[in-house]
Amino acid sequence: MSRRQQHLASSHPLFPGAPDTPSLRAAAIGPGSTGAAVRLLTPAQRRRLAEIASVEQVPARSIVYRQGTPATMVFVCGGGVLKSYRQLPSGTRRIALFLFKDDLFGLPDHGTYMNTAQAITPARVYRLPVDELADVLRRDPDLEFQFLCKVTHELRESQRRSILLGRRDAPGRLAMFLVMMQRTAPLPRDPAAVAIPMSRTDVAEFLALSPEAVSRAANALVRRGLVRFENRHLARVVDRIGLQSLASRL
Amino acid sequence: MSRRQQHLASSHPLFPGAPDTPSLRAAAIGPGSTGAAVRLLTPAQRRRLAEIASVEQVPARSIVYRQGTPATMVFVCGGGVLKSYRQLPSGTRRIALFLFKDDLFGLPDHGTYMNTAQAITPARVYRLPVDELADVLRRDPDLEFQFLCKVTHELRESQRRSILLGRRDAPGRLAMFLVMMQRTAPLPRDPAAVAIPMSRTDVAEFLALSPEAVSRAANALVRRGLVRFENRHLARVVDRIGLQSLASRL
DNA sequence: CGTCCGTTTGAGGATCATCAATGTCCGTGG
């Protein structure tokens, strides 16, 4: 156990819903009205997870786990931004997804991690031992159902990404990415603003484009009057419906 | 209830593991040795599902459900091949995935189906009412855990597909598709043979390529001596390591 | 056996990857 991490059960044993308890974010399976993702987990469930979890503060660029290593822990993002990527044989990398608050990651495949998880910004992660998590889930079907919802939600996001990658035009891909970022991590004070915490290279690896193509695509969107770039990490949507149209159009 | 479907509980109430019970296929979460998918679900679990399931024999080209319609049923493929696709605004279609025996599909998102499911070959599907399934899962955490494994497995497959779509060369995409088909639906008698139940157009819509590109890519693979095509629905791997190499390379 | 749909082949145009060079930002150290 690293010096940066501490056990949660001992830190807040009597405060369900305390700031140091993990949570999940996903869309409901039932007939929900809005497409917005909501936070799952009751205070009691969060406390139950906290009992087996340890929290860790990871600095930027720190690697949480590496692909191919034995998977003993499952993680929940408690804040900050991380990336889950895969090193391909050719040397190029593909970012499978970006991780935000309340995201679940590190699900093992045959006992090993399929991707490498690395912090982009300083981040907080909850570490859940897989074996103990499995026990907790088996004892709490409702909690397990929440996990099922979460993974199902992830599956939909992955399918959306497949549609994105099916596009062949770089501006369209970038437009979909911006809309996705706006939906996933909206800025409460400024709905038109889109935070882009990751580097252009990260975006390129996520969109399966060259960094040059991302740059030119960004220019194209600006030229069409859809967005403006305050700086490299903050975009502003000028023509919301135009951007949505380009993103939706295939 | 259509005339083609019948309730299972009454058809085989005393035979757990009878041929008319649904099953799931997925990779284990724990440290498994092989990468092969195994059948999940104990006889008792299958019987429990059978109690709420109805089975239906669907002819080829029949649509099981349409995207955007209220999702009241979850499905399990009991045999045959189906496709789950999405109609895009531009009119083009994208096949999200092909469905084989023991595959789970029709998971609702906000109470509606995200894709359209259509039979490619005559197929058998088990229909599970979502509400009743949720009840059963809540009462059987182990069964629910199997579903969690299954959805997690689907998530990995979807990520693999994202990597596939990240490639820009048609022959590479087709090679990955052939390897995938060989792993997913292997022919027991002839490991070198690859059954391709779907049309070239379906393959094109799955790979996000034009039908012409698929045709030319197939020619390219043949020209390189990697595979041969007995006919349009049966390929034979000539150079296994060469094909694997092309599929893995990127 | 005929029709229709799916598939294959060919030519031209558009878009992105690659290579190379310049410009910009950030973090480090003085």
Added chain:
DNA sequence: CCACGGACATTGATGATCCTCAAACGGACG
């Protein structure tokens, strides 16, 4: 606090690949 170094990001030119359009071919089903 400022200057510097290096990584990241942009811009330009060239080549390869796929999409589109169009036509001929083949097989599947009625």
